[in-house]
Amino acid sequence: MARQGPSTENALEARLRQQGASVTGWNEYRDIQQPYDTGFATIWEYAEAVRLREVDFSAVWEGKCPICGVRGCLRRIPSYERTVTELFPEVRTGKVPVVRLLCRKTGRTVSLLPLELAPFHRYTVPTMLRILVLLHGLFGRGVQSLEDAVLDVVTDDNDLTVGVVGRWSDVAVRGLSRGHAELRKEYDLSGIRSGTGLRGRTGEVVAYLDACGVRGPPASAAEVPPLLQSYSRTTGRFLVGRATQDRG
Numbered sequence: 133m134a135r136q137g138p139s140t141e142n143a144l145e146a147r148l149r150q151q152g153a154s155v156t157g158w159n160e161y162r163d164i165q166q167p168y169d170t171g172f173a174t175i176w177e178y179a180e181a182v183r184l185r186e187v188d189f190s191a192v193w194e195g196k197c198p199i200c201g202v203r204g205c206l207r208r209i210p211s212y213e214r215t216v217t218e219l220f221p222e223v224r225t226g227k228v229p230v231v232r233l234l235c236r237k238t239g240r241t242v243s244l245l246p247l248e249l250a251p252f253h254r255y256t257v258p259t260m261l262r263i264l265v266l267l268h269g270l271f272g273r274g275v276q277s278l279e280d281a282v283l284d285v286v287t288d289d290n291d292l293t294v295g296v297v298g299r300w301s302d303v304a305v306r307g308l309s310r311g312h313a314e315l316r317k318e319y320d321l322s323g324i325r326s327g328t329g330l331r332g333r334t335g336e337v338v339a340y341l342d343a344c345g346v347r348g349p350p351a352s353a354a355e356v357p358p359l360l361q362s363y364s365r366t367t368g369r370f371l372v373g374r375a376t377q378d379r380g
């Protein structure tokens with residue numbers, strides 16, 4: 133596939149930034165993160181295919197620009213790589229390319245973030261949710277303290293801490309609550325009650341996943357991606373985690 137080399141694209145970006153009278157600062161130039169359904173079974177297969185230039189993004193950059201709304205305004209610029217970790221079905225850490233497009237009108241950029249990823253989080257969403265479900269199961273079996281429960285899911289292969297999973301529970305519950313109105317159109321959420329404390333929050337996550345048809349934890353989180361796909365397709369947003377443009 134014909135594609136501009138990185139040096140050309142860097143030059144284009146630099147020129148636009150020089151010419152961009154409307155660009156008043158980095159705030160104006162900031163990145164928009166867009167959930168991207170890769171169509172690959174795993175994020176690693178997607179990463180490899182992008183590196184081999186086997187993924188065709190033309191439908192995205194020939195489509196309507198999500199920033200200025202003009203068709204054909206987007207140009208591809210160099211990707212960056214994110215470190216990603218997933219713990220299931222096996223522990224794996226690697227780099228995943230994030231493809232970027234430049235809005236030529238505003239000089240702002242759009243990052244296509246695979247929708248298994250939550251903005252600003254290294255662990256995948258299915259991993260985060262599955263850990264929370266596991267934790268809730270441990271509470272149910274009589275493990276009372278967060279420290280004890282986290283110790284049960286920490287191995288040499290990950291660097292989970294009480295602080296990390298505590299934040300995940302906040303992020304997951306906030307995301308699911310934010311998506312409640314949208315999810316309710318498709319799923320029966322009448323049984324959802326908001327919980328407090330880690331036990332309450334993990335319980336709320338479990339209730340949401342059950343209601344949204346994600347079955348089988350802790351054995352599998354394989355049904356998480358379809359939920360993320362349908363949510364992102366309808367709303368254009370991430371179910372878990374907040375994109376740059378949605379932050380205050």
Ligand SMILES: [Zn+2]
Nearest residue numbers: 197200205235
């Ligand atoms: Zn644009």
